[in-house]
Structures are given as C-alpha cells and as structure tokens.
Amino acid sequence: xxxxxxxxxxxxxxxxxxxxxxxxxxxxxxxxxxxxxxxxxxxxxxxxxxxxxxxxxxxxxxxxxxxxxxxxxxxxxxxxxxxxxxxxxxxxxxxxxxxxxxxxxxxxxxxxxxxxxxxxxxxxxxxxxxxxxxxxxxxxxxxxxxxxxxxxxxxxxxxxxxxxxxxxxxxxxxxxxxxxxxxxxxxxxxxxxxxxxxxxxxxxxxxxx
Numbered sequence: 001x002x003x004x005x006x007x008x009x010x011x012x013x014x015x016x017x018x019x020x021x022x023x024x025x026x027x028x029x030x031x032x033x034x035x036x037x038x039x040x041x042x043x044x045x046x047x048x049x050x051x052x053x054x055x056x057x058x059x060x061x062x063x064x065x066x067x068x069x070x071x072x073x074x075x076x077x078x079x080x081x082x083x084x085x086x087x088x089x090x091x092x093x094x095x096x097x098x099x100x101x102x103x104x105x106x107x108x109x110x111x112x113x114x115x116x117x118x119x120x121x122x123x124x125x126x127x128x129x130x131x132x133x134x135x136x137x138x139x140x141x142x143x144x145x146x147x148x149x150x151x152x153x154x155x156x157x158x159x160x161x162x163x164x165x166x167x168x169x170x171x172x173x174x175x176x177x178x179x180x181x182x183x184x185x186x187x188x189x190x191x192x193x194x195x196x197x198x199x200x201x202x203x204x205x206x207x208x209x
Contacts, residue, residue: 045147056160166198
C-alpha cells in the first residue's frame with residue numbers, strides 16, 4: 001500500500017497543472033474514504049431503546065387481540081430509515097398474517113399540518129394486507145408503550161405478555177435478513193426464537209435526540 005511519503009514522492013514527479021490534478025484526486029479519495037467510514041458508523045448506531053410494559057397496559061389505544069398475538073410498530077412519517085422497517089413488516093405479514101393482529105402508529109407531533117402523517121410510508125404500510133394504520137397524535141401511543149425510535153416493534157402474546165421488543169432491520173435503512181424479523185416469525189409460528197430483543201435503527205420519535 002502506498003504510504004503518505006510515497007504519495008508525496010509521486011506528486012513531486014509532477015509539476016504545474018498535473019501536480020494539482022493528482023493532488024485533487026488524492027484529496028478526493030481521502031474524502032470518499034472518510035465519508036464511507038462516517039456512513040458505516042451512522043448505519044450501525046441504534047436509536048434509543050424502548051421501555052415497554054411487560055404486560056399489556058390498561059387504557060391502551062388499541063385492544064389486545066383475543067385470538068392472535070398483537071404486533072405494534074411505531075413510525076415517524078418522515079424517517080427515511082423506516083422504509084426498510086415497513087418492507088420487513090410486509091415480509092412478516094406475508095409469512096404469518098393469520099397468526100397476528102398488527103397496528104402501525106404514525107406519529108403526528110403537536111402543531112403538525114393536516115395530513116402530516118399521510119406520506120409514502122403511510123401508503124406503503126396501508127397497502128400491507130390485514131394491518132391497521134393509525135395516526136398517533138402527540139405520540140400518545142408511542143409514549144404509552146415506551147417507544148422512542150422510529151421502527152420500534154413490540155409483540156404481545158394472547159395473554160398480554162411482552163414477547164418481543166426491538167427493531168426489524170439489521171442496520172439503518174437496510175432491508176434483508178435480520179434477527180428481529182426472524183424472532184417475530186418464530187414466535188408467531190410457536191417456535192423458540194434466538195432473540196427476544198434487538199436494536200432499533202431509525203430516527204427519534206417525538207423530538208428526542
């Protein structure tokens with residue numbers, strides 16, 4: 001690998017405009033490398049974890065399903081990372097739509113204009129068969145269930161016990177195989193999951209940093 005001294009020697013061999021061209025290429029390469037490192041670090045940093053109740057809470061904004069497990073997903077409608085979460089949710093429903101009742105809550109912050117929540121993410125979620133999409137005004141449902149990061153997913157069994165708490169993507173905005181999706185599908189099929197909690201990769205809900 002060429003070290004800095006080697007680069008300097010190489011540049012000395014050029015004069016005038018050529019030297020500036022090579023210097024620009026070197027600086028561009030360094031900038032690209034730094035950008036990739038920053039992006040990878042960002043992609044791998046999870047959001048704030050949820051603190052959900054271990055048992056289905058009283059006065060919950062939706063009813064616990066009496067026949068199936070109940071799946072809750074909390075989304076900020078302007079979080080680009082959550083597009084992958086909606087895609088993974090669609091896969092879960094494709095595998096297990098007859099074993100779960102699902103609600104996706106879209107945050108509507110105070111003072112938001114009418115229709116704030118009804119963007120591409122809302123439309124994508126609403127297109128998934130069997131699920132219910134709800135506007136979560138002032139993040140009341142998210143706060144009730146301790147959700148703090150967009151993409152937060154909770155699964156409660158028929159008795160109201162928390163069975164899974166986490167995210168359903170492996171990285172920010174990354175679709176594909178992940179522990180969260182595998183855990184939920186396993187639980188809905190009556191199998192033992194490898195994990196019952198996973199990191200959540202997404203934007204903050206209700207203005208948290």
